[in-house]
Amino acid sequence: MNANELRERYQQFFQARGHKRIRSAPLLPENDPTVLFTTAGMHPLVPFLLGEPHPLGRRLVDAQKCLRTDDIDEVGDAAHLTFFEMLGNWSLGDYFKSESLAWSFEFLTRDLALDPARLSVTVFAGDADAPRDDASAEIWRRLGIPAEGIYYLPKKDNWWGPAGATGPCGPDSEIFYDTGKPDHPGCAPGCPCGKWFEIWNNVFMEYNKTADGRYVKLRQQNVDTGMGVDRTAAVLQGYDDVFMVETLRPLIARVEALSGRHYADDPKPFRVIADHLRAATFAIADGATPSNVEAGYVVRRLIRRAVVYGRDLNIPRDFCADLSGIVIDIFAPAYPELEEKRAHIAETLEREETKFQSTLARGLREYHKVVDRIRGNGKAVIPAAEAFNLFETFGFPLPLTAELAREQGLGVDAAGFEALYREHKEESRRGSARKFKGGLADHADETTRLHTATHLLHQALRQVLGPSVRQMGSNITAERLRFDFSHSEKLTPEQIQTVERIVNAQIANDLPVTVDVMPLDQALHSGALAFFGEKYGAQVKVYSIGAFSKEVCGGPHVQQTGELGKFRIVKQEAVGQGVRRVRAVLEKIAS
Numbered sequence: 001m002n003a004n005e006l007r008e009r010y011q012q013f014f015q016a017r018g019h020k021r022i023r024s025a026p027l028l029p030e031n032d033p034t035v036l037f038t039t040a041g042m043h044p045l046v047p048f049l050l051g052e053p054h055p056l057g058r059r060l061v062d063a064q065k066c067l068r069t070d071d072i073d074e075v076g077d078a079a080h081l082t083f084f085e086m087l088g089n090w091s092l093g094d095y096f097k098s099e100s101l102a103w104s105f106e107f108l109t110r111d112l113a114l115d116p117a118r119l120s121v122t123v124f125a126g127d128a129d130a131p132r133d134d135a136s137a138e139i140w141r142r143l144g145i146p147a148e149g150i151y152y153l154p155k156k157d158n159w160w161g162p163a164g165a166t167g168p169c170g171p172d173s174e175i176f177y178d179t180g181k182p183d184h185p186g187c188a189p190g191c192p193c194g195k196w197f198e199i200w201n202n203v204f205m206e207y208n209k210t211a212d213g214r215y216v217k218l219r220q221q222n223v224d225t226g227m228g229v230d231r232t233a234a235v236l237q238g239y240d241d242v243f244m245v246e247t248l249r250p251l252i253a254r255v256e257a258l259s260g261r262h263y264a265d266d267p268k269p270f271r272v273i274a275d276h277l278r279a280a281t282f283a284i285a286d287g288a289t290p291s292n293v294e295a296g297y298v299v300r301r302l303i304r305r306a307v308v309y310g311r312d313l314n315i316p317r318d319f320c321a322d323l324s325g326i327v328i329d330i331f332a333p334a335y336p337e338l339e340e341k342r343a344h345i346a347e348t349l350e351r352e353e354t355k356f357q358s359t360l361a362r363g364l365r366e367y368h369k370v371v372d373r374i375r376g377n378g379k380a381v382i383p384a385a386e387a388f389n390l391f392e393t394f395g396f397p398l399p400l401t402a403e404l405a406r407e408q409g410l411g412v413d414a415a416g417f418e419a420l421y422r423e424h425k426e427e428s429r430r431g432s433a434r435k436f437k438g439g440l441a442d443h444a445d446e447t448t449r450l451h452t453a454t455h456l457l458h459q460a461l462r463q464v465l466g467p468s469v470r471q472m473g474s475n476i477t478a479e480r481l482r483f484d485f486s487h488s489e490k491l492t493p494e495q496i497q498t499v500e501r502i503v504n505a506q507i508a509n510d511l512p513v514t515v516d517v518m519p520l521d522q523a524l525h526s527g528a529l530a531f532f533g534e535k536y537g538a539q540v541k542v543y544s545i546g547a548f549s550k551e552v553c554g555g556p557h558v559q560q561t562g563e564l565g566k567f568r569i570v571k572q573e574a575v576g577q578g579v580r581r582v583r584a585v586l587e588k589i590a591s
Contacts (some may be wrong), residue, residue: 055539083279093220124171363394384416510562511546
């Protein structure tokens with residue numbers, strides 16, 4: 001069974017069990033500051049996991065585009081990916097463990113015809129925050145999984161979420177497939193040896209982690225499942241390497257043709273190039289622009305890593321756009337936005353690759369300066385700080401610096417570099433955790449007011465700058481809002497003042513904020529703005545602020561604009577070609 005068949009059969013299976021199919025949300029989350037990218041199917045659904053009614057009901061199913069870079073250094077083995085499709089079925093306060101696990105087992109063993117004897121499962125072992133999940137273990141036993149195939153694992157292995165510092169979370173039960181590789185002492189599901197492929201995860205999202213570290217029960221019990229398309233397709237096709245399936249193999253074949261090398265001889269560079277350019281293609285299609293900040297920085301890093309590994313394979317320049325065309329050919333039937341953005345994606349990749357080739361040239365000049373300084377001081381080892389600067393500023397990975405150094409009879413302080421890199425990763429991880437603390441995953445009064453203010457800001461910008469202005473993304477914390485929009489020129493002081501005046505006039509008018517649920521076509525016909533694709537299916541929520549603003553949105557919002565306070569823009573900047581960013585705050589109005 002190929003990936004397209006798996007994607008469709010999965011969704012049909014759950015539709016037959018009362019689930020409504022929803023479309024994939026964009027990789028760049030709409031109005032959600034919690035993450036740079038959509039990293040799991042649950043992110044677009046956070047308000048509904050917390051109890052807000054979904055327009056399509058309490059049972060949902062989807063195939064969600066996801067992008068994760070937490071394990072970017074692991075890409076190169078047979079299983080890790082940055083971009084992937086996650087199949088998911090959802091219960092928003094409806095069914096729970098017994099139905100979820102039984103349907104998982106039925107789909108795997110009946111519809112996909114996997115041998116039940118090759119399945120093992122893990123469940124939560126329990127701790128001070130939540131009890132041992134004996135209920136799931138008993139359900140698995142009733143379904144036919146023997147006791148020796150059920151493993152109790154701690155929170156680090158069998159607890160999903162929250163995605164950041166706070167939010168919905170809960171114990172999970174993971175399903176593993178035995179690939180048939182030889183066993184070894186201590187080998188069990190979760191072992192990285194390659195014997196076990198995790199193919200499905202059932203998360204029982206019944207807790208909310210609070211800011212003070214407590215786990216409190218949600219007002220509804222949710223089910224959030226995830227099945228990776230590439231991994232499951234690999235299992236179904238008898239591969240222990242996800243890069244052999246038809247969603248990735250054509251990219252590998254093209255890299256072989258461009259390089260004249262064979263994948264089997266050294267798979268890692270082929271895998272990194274295929275994975276990273278697939279991820280970059282999807283991200284650019286959904287609005288990411290390579291830059292030095294946030295989502296744009298991630299895309300830039302993916303492209304640059306692909307170029308560096310392309311250098312290792314002696315691939316001629318300007319290959320990134322070539323491979324993106326193959327990605328589009330593979331996935332456009334399922335994700336038509338790729339075909340619509342084909343020319344834009346190619347242009348963006350060509351520009352970024354050319355720019356980075358120049359950066360690499362500058363980096364080589366800097367490298368030679370480093371070597372001259374070292375030799376001038378009578379040293380024979382490149383210090384960790386110098387190697388890390390080459391990595392951070394010019395994109396030189398440690399192996400590239402080490403390779404150049406060996407050619408000149410020098411060494412590199414690799415241990416010191418790794419220590420600096422670990423420190424850098426930890427700072428990034430802490431930054432990501434801080435990022436998740438505000439916004440739509442947090443329905444605090446401050447973020448709710450600022451979220452409502454983005455609607456007023458959006459409409460005011462369109463009035464001042466013209467109807468070509470469209471929202472490109474936003475980020476909201478409890479202290480401020482950040483709003484990205486399409487516009488090629490810096491706003492003048494007069495334009496900023498006019499926007500502020502328009503927004504504050506609507507606040508002073510104390511306009512009502514109302515919501516209607518309607519078909520997407522009806523919403524668009526009524527004049528509602530909807531620039532991010534529709535991620536909740538045919539039925540959408542339309543928020544109107546008096547007669548001033550109307551947008552398709554998931555919420556939350558205040559009831560009257562008079563609750564907002566005084567609106568003020570504090571900063572503007574460019575964040576990419578044709579994209580501007582403003583930061584704004586709401587201040588209390590003196591009584």
